[in-house]
Amino acid sequence: MFFTILMVLGIQVVLPAVFLITLWRADFKSRWEWMVEAGVTVFLSAWLFQAGNWSWIGYYFRYLLVVLLIVALIRSWMKVRELPSKVASDEKRKLSMGVSIFLLVIFGAYNVFTVAGYSTSEPALELTFPLNEGTYYIGHGGNSRLLNYHKSHEPQQFALDILKVNAFGIRAKGLYPKKLENYYIFEDDLFSPCTGTVTEIENSLPDLTPPEADPDNATGNYVALTCEDSDAIVYLAHMKKGSVTVDLDEIVEVGQKIGKVGNSGNTSEPHLHIHAEKDGIGIPIRFDGKFLLRNQLVR
Structure with a gap:
């Protein structure tokens, strides 16, 4: 640390x-x-x-x-x-x-x-931003390894890591606090980015103290959705233990609450990881038409 x-x-x-x-x-x-x-x-x-x-x-x-x-x-x-x-x-x-x-x-x-890495010519899956309780910072995102370390992993190559920042643009109380509540995104509500069907869930893994990580359960607690009119799977990962509010095979509406942000799985600190993949290959995602990049804010 x-x-x-x-x-x-x-x-x-x-x-x-x-x-x-x-x-x-x-x-x-x-x-x-x-x-x-x-x-x-x-x-x-x-x-x-x-x-x-x-x-x-x-x-x-x-x-x-x-x-x-x-x-x-x-x-x-x-x-x-x-x-x-x-x-x-x-x-x-x-x-x-x-x-x-x-x-x-x-x-x-x-x-x-x-x-x-600012753009991609590949077709993108259109989603609604899954957080709405403040100002959010894109920690990793884009089509270049210099903007997005996920680019090295094909299933997650267009993934986003999202944090929440305060009025000064800082993500936590302290440089690298151990207390999860000191990260502004911790326990924020998560909402479904699309209308679709819940295909996978995990809800029982512990929230870890930074910088602890669990590489054996990389996604931690998560919800996977197949959006309507698409055969791509959207993963929302590192959720809070016991916070998942949807069931397997449940049909959810866009904007429906599905859980809370936590710090479970292979994670360095509380944040939301989201990506979409099709046949095991990551595909671009856009939120309200925007291909989000590192250092962009979403309010």
Whole structure:
């Protein structure tokens, strides 16, 4: 848990801060050097803005990153605008420029792969969003591994992990609390995303204390539905023990309560996992016509 917290803070706070401070304070000898370093900082910031999990430190904190980037770009450009386009470089500067160009390519590629995950050409199953008690944050979602780790698992390749955030865009009281009630989504009511038939249920598995997980029962407590006019199966997973309110083979209406969000199964913290699959292969899902992505909010 401690390592996870350090990793999030390191990647999303410390790393961009280092590049922003470097851009602000570096002693550039030419505009070319500045352009390369500025490009690296812009690409890094753009990638983190899109693909970072901002529910840990606050969804709106990522806009502060944009403001600081603009300030650093303007401030540093004012220092270098009168410099020559290029100058002869010694071996040390050549090595530094080589590293910067390498990072420019890497972070540029990250942005390309991230943007490529914004949409899909595959037909999608239209659903109604299954939560309605506040503001919800898409923790994983999209058509790229950089936005959605589920992309690596074919049956769940278009799955969403959904959290709830407060007015500051934070998902819990504390960085990684052990008390389930400190996660804002815990025990929120879950509603059927479509009219259909209940094909599978599990309702007896325990809710776990973060970061405990149960990989042997990956979905935890869950409800599986076959929506009308579709042969795809929709899974809503990690539900609260004993909260499932529907029965096997029951026909449910869209918007009907089916249970509560919990923390059962192979889960790191309370959240809703939802995905649809057909013949064992994950298919895209849309909510009110929207293909939801990491870092989007649903109110």
